[in-house]
Amino acid sequence: EVHLVESGGGLVQPGGSLRLSCAASGFTFNTYEMNWVRQAPGKGLEWVSYISSSGSTIYYADSVKGRFTISRDNAKNSLYLQMNSLRAEDTAVYYCARRGWEPDVWGKGTTVTVSS
Amino acid sequence: SSELTQDPAVSVALGQTVRITCQGDSLRRYYASWYQQKPGQAPALVIYGKNNRPSGIPDRFSGSSSGNTASLTITGAQAEDEADYYCNSRDSSGNQLLFGGGTKLTVL
Numbered sequence: 001e002v003h004l005v006e007s008g009g010g011l012v013q014p015g016g017s018l019r020l021s022c023a024a025s026g027f028t029f030n031t032y033e034m035n036w037v038r039q040a041p042g043k044g045l046e047w048v049s050y051i052s053s054s055g056s057t058i059y060y061a062d063s064v065k066g067r068f069t070i071s072r073d074n075a076k077n078s079l080y081l082q083m084n085s086l087r088a089e090d091t092a093v094y095y096c097a098r099r100g101w102e103p104d105v106w107g108k109g110t111t112v113t114v115s116s
Numbered sequence: 117s118s119e120l121t122q123d124p125a126v127s128v129a130l131g132q133t134v135r136i137t138c139q140g141d142s143l144r145r146y147y148a149s150w151y152q153q154k155p156g157q158a159p160a161l162v163i164y165g166k167n168n169r170p171s172g173i174p175d176r177f178s179g180s181s182s183g184n185t186a187s188l189t190i191t192g193a194q195a196e197d198e199a200d201y202y203c204n205s206r207d208s209s210g211n212q213l214l215f216g217g218g219t220k221l222t223v224l
Contacts, residue, residue, distance in 0.1 A: 035213065037213075044202065046215065047212065047214070050213060101146075101213060103204075104164070105161075106159055109158055
């Protein structure tokens with residue numbers, strides 16, 4: 001069965017950093033593009049970042065460009081999101097999602113709270 | 117334009133048909149996908165491509181597109197279909213993923 005499990009969320013002060021991880025299982029991870037998508041409390045879905053299957057192509061939403069870095073380790077079947085210079089508006093549930101432009105499988109999410 | 121626009125809320129009587137729409141310039145070039153999200157759960161893909169349903173999605177869900185508007189139709193809405201629905205597509209540049217603001221569906 002296909003599974004995506006996010007981890008690494010938590011409470012962080014404004015200006016701080018967090019690294020999110022997404023562990024994939026049940027499919028050939030290195031053949032799939034991946035995304036991070038977030039959802040602020042009571043709000044809609046917001047795409048954060050995309051990475052190609054090899055990691056050679058990466059895109060970011062303007063709201064996180066220069067602060068967040070997406071990466072993957074295909075040997076470990078894992079996706080990552082390094083988040084620096086965090087702001088209150090980055091508070092959200094962060095989901096990893098499989099398959100680039102039409103995400104078909106989503107994890108349950110990990111919660112990031114940016115507050116002093 | 118780099119936005120997808122959805123009506124915030126729609127209601128339907130049990131067993132009736134409802135259409136949820138999504139408008140945006142990028143839809144002239146790319147198909148929309150549709151997601152169902154119930155409270156406290158992750159989004160679930162219900163329609164992708166021209167009109168494709170992932171395994172396990174009932175055939176009462178269907179998708180269509182015309183010009184800059186994509187539609188999700190639920191034929192014979194059930195109580196369990198009450199949820200938030202989001203459309204998405206690539207933006208016109210092809211290197212960003214857009215989501216609509218979501219439509220809250222109430223089944224009466």
